[in-house]
Amino acid sequence: MVNKLKKGLMALGIMGALFTGVLGMAMPAEAAWSNVEQSLYEKGTFIGWADTNSFEVRLSSGKYMVFRSSNDWYEKNLKPGTTYTYYYSVNKYGQNIISKIQK
Structure with missing residues (x-):
């Protein structure tokens, strides 16, 4: 049994x-x-590209953040002065890596 x-x-x-x-x-x-959904997110205004993989965003608090992405679509379609929600994670080097951007 x-x-x-x-x-x-x-x-x-x-x-x-x-x-x-x-x-x-x-x-x-x-x-x-x-x-x-589990990643971090911030809402802010797209300022512009620092280089081909990094761009700067100004948050409503006045703080600036730098995000990294190798997605060519973002480089061609993000418009300076436009507000987006940026979903990201922080890698082991402290860099903010974009996983999604939503208008």
Whole structure:
């Protein structure tokens, strides 16, 4: 009886692990969006590009921040003087790395 119970619990654990793995793989878009939701964010006015990967933003508090992104679309489409919400994370070098920008 004890052996049957152990086998049943092991089977249940394996099924649970497989089920969790399948769900995690089935929804990559939701997983990616949850990373954005967990990142830091600031709302501010785009000032301009410092170089091809760094740009400056002025927050409503008057503070300035520098963000980094290698996304060429941002370089071509962000307009100076326009207010955006910047979603970012801080890397191990203390740099603010953009994950998403929303108008």
